[in-house]
Amino acid sequence: MPVAGVDIGSLTAKAVVMDGNEMIARSLIPTGHNSRExxxxALELALEEAGLKESEVDAVVATGYGRLAVDFEAERVTEITCHARGAHFMHPDTRTVIDLGGQDSKAIAIDERGKVLDFVMNDKCSAGTGRFLEVMAHALEIELDDMGELSLGSKSPASISSVCTVFAESEVVSRVAEGASKVDIVAGIHQAIASRVYAMAARIPIETKILMTGGVARNIGVVRALEAKFSREICVPEMPQHTGALGASVIAREKAAAAV
Amino acid sequence: MSDEGDNLSLTQIKATDQMKQLMVEYYIEAKTTTEKPICWITSGGPVEFLIAMDVIPVYPENHGAMCGAAKIAPGLAETAEEMGFSRDLCSYARADIGGAVKQDGAIPGGLPKPDFLLCCNNICGTVTKWYEELSRYFDVPMFLMDTPFIHTTKTKHATEYVRQQCLELVGFLEKQTGREFSLEKFAEVALRSVAAVELWKGVLKTAESRPSPFTCFDAFIHMAPIVTLRGTQQVVDYYELLKGEMEQRIADGIGAVPEEKYRLVWDNIPIWYAMRSLGNLFASNQACLVADTYTTAWAVDIKIDDPLTSMADAYTKVYLNIAIDIMLDQLLGLMEKYQADGLVMHSNRSCKPYSLGQYDLARAVTERTGKPALIIEADMTDSRVYSEAQVRERVEAFIESL
Structure with missing residues (x-):
């Protein structure tokens, strides 16, 4: 009995289709202005890949900021719960999840069953999120996807201390004017994100295994900077951006099983 | 969590109409009186002295809450900001100053102009500077009642210091009104104040029942009379009515939240402009806010055999004038008494004394009780700093984890 999970975030919408214990299809598209659409x-694309029709799916769970907007039949669950379940499904020994998405960052403490014990989220500020990195990539005229690798070559990261995206952007421009290399500036940006995320995550108990999810987990520079800050290894799953949708489909599977 | 529950509304309280009538009559009298002097007073101030001297108390903070609920506070605050007041200043202060200058607010033409001011710093230090500003703007005298902060235990000296100021306040009021203070009349007022406070405590206590007949969102609305007019007979009558209705609900097994599953405690001032949406959000997730640290602030003990000393004592011991360890004891007491499953804290950008220490309190409550705590960031009246989607996300995730 196939089930699906759909995660509509601020920047991207993701869907995962599961059959039994296997993920059989997934999709990822930009959210754009219409989260319902x-x-x-995203659901249609994933179903197409799985070769299924919507009527053949037993249960769908929607999550993310757009979960309330969806027009297909779905249960709604918050992405905190979904990220916890998705992380647990992929790596059952995970006890801390750090999710850096497009517009928010969060740290979640979970138990051995993937249940949320505690969580913290960023306040109303985009610093430390995917959007922050996008703004910085634009300011430096580099590709977002190149930032991670680029930063690994830095010997002396530039200091970016502002906690505001707009002010940090001006700070980046000042560093360029002072003659700092792009490599060092990008490394400095990653350190700034790591400091901010660490200060937030330290409010909840940090247990042995940290799993990092969300689009920013694809940036190896941020991952390394976080490892340095936490003095721990951080595990990044194969598809960090799909963790919420995967967790949603795991919950959908339970709902479908319970309904039988 | 399903979306369909969002249309659930909280069970309506019949006494609400009487409360609104009481508050309307109060504001009409304050706006139209030609005989009684008007005194602007802080929310933690000793209003009994004003009532005993036939002075009409007017509360900028109550008005600030009304402006917040009516969603007009940001516009008034902007006027204050244009004058140079910082956006980091308390939004009650900004809305009040803006409202005074624009002669505008939640009641037509804004609050009636004060003849004098009574400021008690038991709730924060901001009120001192705020009232000094009002004193200059309106060119009226101000009385400051200084209540020493309680770090560990309240000292005899502190009580005596505040009691002496009560006597000075009497002198100030005699001078301002040209009338003589009557101890007999004051004792009558104190008696009615005690009666109203006892009834209010009784109302709050009904929320100990399962299901609770009352939520803190109701308490936020129904606290207006106990804050503004305690010491008057109407307030006593009103809380008798409200308490009766709540007791009847208990007898009939009626809960404020139709299907109460979770019981939570609220900390800090309400988010006035989001009360309805938050009330519905919690209710649709089967969660009832059964108690709060805010409305219990007006459930103080006053002893009738020595009203002056016990008032000095009570006004010094309010929740915002005590050390964090004592706050924690009170929070734990509420959690236990009301059998709460968790704690929801509003980190209020406006109110620093209330919000400072919340992360420590949250951690300590979880450690001592094993119950989780949620912190949401907002402001009591300045909706410009509120993100509904973020708050919904946190509240729903919190309830999912209970």
């Missing part, structure tokens, strides 16, 4: 389209 993005959710539907």
């Amino acid at each position: 993005a959710g539907r389209r």
Whole structure:
């Protein structure tokens, strides 16, 4: 009995289709201005890949900021719970999840069953999120996807101390004017994110295994900077951006089983 | 969590109409009186002295809450900001100053102009500077009642210091009104104040029942009379009515939240502009806010055999004038008494004394009780710093984890 999970975030919409214990299809598209449409389209794409029709799916769970907007039949669960379940499904020994998404960052403490014990989220500020990195990539005229590798070559990261995205952007421009290399500036940006995320995550108990999810987990520079800050290894799953959608489909599977 | 529950509304309280009538009559009298002097007073101030001297108390903070609920506070605050007041200043102060200058607010034409001011710093230090500003702007005298902060235990000296100021306040009021203070009349007022406070405590206590007939969102609305007019007979009558209705609900097994599953305690001033949406959000997730640290602030003990000393004592011991360890004891007491499953804390950008220490309190409550705590960031009246989607996310995730 196939089930699906759809995660409509601020920047991207993701869908995962599961059959039994296996993920059989997934999709990822930009959310754009219409989160309802993005959710539907992400679900359709994943179903198409799985070779299924919507009527053949037993249960769908929607999550992410766009979960309330979806027009298909779905249960709604917050992405905190979904990220916890998705992380647990992939790595059952995970006890801390750090999710850095497009517009928010969060740290979640979970138990041995993937249940949320505690969580913290960023306040109303985009610093330390995917959007922050996008703004910085634009300011430096580099590709977002190149930032991670680029920063690994830095010997002396530039200091970026502002906690505001707009002010940090001006700070980056000042560093360029002072003659700092792009490599050092990008490394400095990653350190700034790591400091901010660490200060937030330290409010909850940090247990042995940290799993990092969300789009920013694809940036190896941020991952390394966080490892340095936490003095621990950080595990990044194969598809960090799909963790919420995967968790949603795991919950959908339970709902479908319970309904039988 | 399903979306369909969002249309659930909280069970309506019949006494609400009487409360609104009481508050309307109060504001009409304050706006139209030609005989009684008007005194602006802080929310933690000793209003009994004003009532005993036939002075009409007017509360900028109550008005600030009304402006917040009516969603007009940001506009008033902007006027204050244009004058140079920082956006980091308390939004009650900004809305009040803006409202005074624009002669605008939640009641037509804004609050009636004060003849004098009574400021008690038991709730924060901001009120001192705020009232000094009002004193200059309106060119009226101000009385400052200084209540020493309680770090560990309240000393005899502190009580005596505040009691002496009560006597000075009497002199100030005699001078301002040209009338003589009557101890007999004051004792009558104190008696009614005690009666109203006892009834209010009784109302709050009904929320110990399962299901609770009352939520803190109701308490936030129904606290207006106990804050503004305690010491008057109408307030006593009103809380008798409200308490009766709540007791009847208990007898009939009626809960404020239709299907109460979770019981939570609220900390800090309400988010006035989001009360309805938050009330519905919690209710649709089967969660009832059964108690709070805010409305219990007006459930103080006053002893009738020595009203002056016990008032000095009570006004010094309010929640915002005590050390964090004592706050924690009170929070733990509420959690236990009301059998709460968790704690929801509003980190209020406006109110620093209330919000400072919340992360420590949250951690300590979880350690001592094993119950989780949620912190949401907002402001009591300045909706410009509120993100509904973020708050919904946190509240729902918190309830999912209970």
